[in-house]
Amino acid sequence: MKRTNKKTKGKPRKSNRKKVRQVSILDRMIRALPVTEAQIQKGLTWGLIGVFILGAFSVGHYSGINQRVSSELASAVGSAGFEVKRVEVTGINRIDELKVYEITLAQKDRSMMLVDIDQVRDDLLGNGWIKEARISRRLPDTLVVEITEREPAAVWQRDGKLSLIDQTGFPLEDISKENLPDLPVVVGRKANKQVPELTALLDAAPALRPMITGATWIGNRRWNLEFDSGETLALPEGRDTAAAALLNFARMDGVNRLLGRGVVHFDLRDAERAYLRMPPKKNSEPES
Numbered sequence: 001m002k003r004t005n006k007k008t009k010g011k012p013r014k015s016n017r018k019k020v021r022q023v024s025i026l027d028r029m030i031r032a033l034p035v036t037e038a039q040i041q042k043g044l045t046w047g048l049i050g051v052f053i054l055g056a057f058s059v060g061h062y063s064g065i066n067q068r069v070s071s072e073l074a075s076a077v078g079s080a081g082f083e084v085k086r087v088e089v090t091g092i093n094r095i096d097e098l099k100v101y102e103i104t105l106a107q108k109d110r111s112m113m114l115v116d117i118d119q120v121r122d123d124l125l126g127n128g129w130i131k132e133a134r135i136s137r138r139l140p141d142t143l144v145v146e147i148t149e150r151e152p153a154a155v156w157q158r159d160g161k162l163s164l165i166d167q168t169g170f171p172l173e174d175i176s177k178e179n180l181p182d183l184p185v186v187v188g189r190k191a192n193k194q195v196p197e198l199t200a201l202l203d204a205a206p207a208l209r210p211m212i213t214g215a216t217w218i219g220n221r222r223w224n225l226e227f228d229s230g231e232t233l234a235l236p237e238g239r240d241t242a243a244a245a246l247l248n249f250a251r252m253d254g255v256n257r258l259l260g261r262g263v264v265h266f267d268l269r270d271a272e273r274a275y276l277r278m279p280p281k282k283n284s285e286p287e288s
Contacts, residue, residue: 082112082140091147095129103127104135104145112137120145128172155185156192169195188217197239198223204243205250211259222269229260234267241271249274 087104089097103123117135124133124145132148153167155175162180164172169192175181186195194217201223202209214226218234223242225233233249235242245268252274253259258266265277 084112084115084143085141087143087145088138089145089147091149094149094152095127095147099127100124100145100147104143112139112141115143128170131166152181152183154183154195155180157185157187158189158191163192165192165195167195167199169193184212185214186217187214188220190220191215191217194223201235201239201243201246205246207254208246208250227259231259231263232265234265234269236269236271245271 087101089100089104092100104120106120106123115137117137120135120143121133124130124135124147129149130147131150134146136144136146138144150166150170150172152164152172154165156163156165156169156171161174162177163174164181164183165186166172171192186192186198188194198215202212208227211227211229212225213228216224216226218224222237223235225235225246227233233246235245249258249266249268262278263276264279265275267275267277
């Protein structure tokens with residue numbers, strides 16, 4: 001007679017098969033990344049925090065909170081001693097130093113944080129003499145202004161008005177005949193814009209440059225040059241053509257000494273020949 005174990009009777013037997021865990025496509029992609037799940041989780045957490053901060057900043061910006069906070073912070077910095085008290089200016093030779101201080105000192109007794117560096121620079125560049133200006137803060141209380149000046153290269157004459165201009169033709173300031181400097185005079189309504197081209201033209205004959213006292217821009221198309229010995233040289237139109245004519249004149253003057261010989265006007269506008277004009281003869285006095 002068989003004995004039956006009551007404890008095991010009626011209970012199902014445990015299966016030896018292990019359940020296979022299904023892996024999703026997302027899990028496979030995450031496992032394929034060169035980071036751990038913990039790092040991904042941390043990144044997501046910081047990302048959510050960043051979105052929250054950005055949202056709060058946007059709300060604050062449109063409601064004016066950020067501006068009030070910045071203003072209060074600037075005031076606190078100023079109260080701590082970081083206010084504009086001094087201005088140091090370097091690079092000044094020709095311009096009026098007081099003009100620079102007048103513009104820059106408009107920022108006086110303001111918090112260093114509230115000084116609009118770009119605005120100060122733009123205001124300084126409004127002065128024709130100032131080519132470049134660099135503004136910097138030196139804590140606790142100093143603004144440093146570095147000036148690069150323009151160099152006067154000629155006098156621009158038009159419609160009875162005289163102005164100093166630099167080598168690019170940029171107007172620096174108006175002057176009077178009594179204060180006329182020892183610089184070449186360019187004449188014509190738009191002659192100042194042609195100064196760079198005139199400079200390149202004179203480079204074709206450097207031996208003549210010291211003797212040239214002025215240049216007139218004729219008809220907005222060509223130059224007449226004036227020499228210190230009193231002569232006028234009419235050049236043809238066109239950059240290359242004018243340069244060739246000027247170089248040819250320099251060679252002729254080097255060989256035959258054309259300047260200072262009583263000729264009033266040289267005309268080289270015709271490529272085939274040169275024309276000379278002598279001063280008018282004075283009428284002889286009647287015999288007594």
